[in-house]
Amino acid sequence: MKIATYNSTKDLLVKAQVPQQTKTYKPITHHQLIDLTLNSIQSAGFTLDKELYSSTPDGQIANGKFTISNVGDTEMQLQIGWQNSYNKTLSLKFAIGAHIFICANGCVHGDMGSFKKKHKGNVQEFTPTAITEYIKQAGETFRTMQTERDAMKQIEVTKRVKAELIGRLLLEEQLISTMQVNQIAAELTNPTFDYGAPGSMWELYQFTTQTMKDTHPRFWINDHMKAHNFFVSESGILVPPVAAAQSIMAMSGDTQEEIEQFRQLQMTF
Numbered sequence: 001m002k003i004a005t006y007n008s009t010k011d012l013l014v015k016a017q018v019p020q021q022t023k024t025y026k027p028i029t030h031h032q033l034i035d036l037t038l039n040s041i042q043s044a045g046f047t048l049d050k051e052l053y054s055s056t057p058d059g060q061i062a063n064g065k066f067t068i069s070n071v072g073d074t075e076m077q078l079q080i081g082w083q084n085s086y087n088k089t090l091s092l093k094f095a096i097g098a099h100i101f102i103c104a105n106g107c108v109h110g111d112m113g114s115f116k117k118k119h120k121g122n123v124q125e126f127t128p129t130a131i132t133e134y135i136k137q138a139g140e141t142f143r144t145m146q147t148e149r150d151a152m153k154q155i156e157v158t159k160r161v162k163a164e165l166i167g168r169l170l171l172e173e174q175l176i177s178t179m180q181v182n183q184i185a186a187e188l189t190n191p192t193f194d195y196g197a198p199g200s201m202w203e204l205y206q207f208t209t210q211t212m213k214d215t216h217p218r219f220w221i222n223d224h225m226k227a228h229n230f231f232v233s234e235s236g237i238l239v240p241p242v243a244a245a246q247s248i249m250a251m252s253g254d255t256q257e258e259i260e261q262f263r264q265l266q267m268t269f
Contacts (some may be wrong), residue, residue, distance in 0.1 A: 006217050008055035008062065010034060016059025019086050026124050028092055030062050033082055036128055037066055040135040041080065046070060049077065054217045060087045061217045065106070067099045071139055075196070076100045076149070078142045080135060081108065083221045091116045092123065093221050094131055096141040097228075103193045105209040108224040109141055152202035152235050162188065162204055165234060169208065175226055180211040205231040 013030040021027060034051075041048055049069035055062040063083050071078035079099040084092050093116045097108035108114075115130055117123050157165070166184055169176045176184070187207040195203045208227055215223050 006054040006056070006214065008053040008059070010051070010053055012059050013053055013055060013062050013064075016055075016062070016086065019088070024120055025088060026119050026121070027086060028084060028119065028123060028127055030059070030064070030084055033084055033092075033127075033131075034064060036131055037064060037080060037082065037135070040132045041066060041068065043132070044135050044138070046078070046135070046138070054220065056217055061085045061090060063217045063220050065099075068138075071142055072098075073146065075102070076107070076145075078138055079106060080138060081106075081221060082131075083217070085119075085218075088119070090218065091118045092127065094134060095221055095225060096134065096138045097224065098142060098145050100206065100209075102195070103206065103210055105206055105213070106224050107145060107205075107209065107228050108221055109145055109228060114225070148232055148235070148237050149202055151237050152205060152231065153197035153200050155201040155235055156199055157201050157204055165204065166208075169227075169230065173226065173230060175223055175230070176208065176211065180208075183211040184208060201231060201235050 013034070016030060018027050018029050019025065038048065038051070046068045047070040049067040052065045052067075053062065054065075061083070062085070063081060065079055065081045068078040068080065076098040079097045080095075081097060082092070082094045083090065093114075095108045095114040097106055099106060115134070117126060117130075166176075166181055170178065170181055184204075184207045187210060188204075191198075191203075191207070192210070193206070195206050197203050205227070208231075209224065212220075212223055212227065
């Protein structure tokens, strides 16, 4: 069976038709997000490695992913990403994560360096400030992900526990399909890549994200964020929130209820 691919180009995103602004809808263009992200990366002192885009064929839903060459280690590097839409069905989402060298898997942190914002209210004023500040904090988020990775590598996972976790990803979390279960089972038997920690929680996490590479742009950030939160939670890793994140939300003009929802971002994305 042919697997769909959603790889796209900057040119397609820039040329995608932008909906008209109304009293209740305020678009943020893909072009604005691209320029804002690239400028903020440079201002933060980071060095861009690659910029990658995925989208629906008409460009109405798009993801941008930007890898950073001077923040990383021998296994992974910092990755900055966002999701945007013109069809009024998805909020703008921004997240900090990591790109795994050996397999090109992605990890997206669920509660540090992340925000979502509906295309209304003060979104056009809030977004530039938020992205600029979060990119400045990206190094801290990456170091947290390194700590999480190293902790997961130390957790041995039995065959039964692997079966339980995979079953929960399928039935409880509804994060993977039966086809992906089969792909993970094949990886467990004959791994495509060596993640340096056989039989560990980290390896099972990477087997899972290996099957998520061709996720529809609508779900890419959500699903990767949920996967990261799932494996971090199951590993018993507690990560303190970044104080700067709350200060940025305080500037956003959101209600207290919306700020509380942000603090529970891993549950609402």
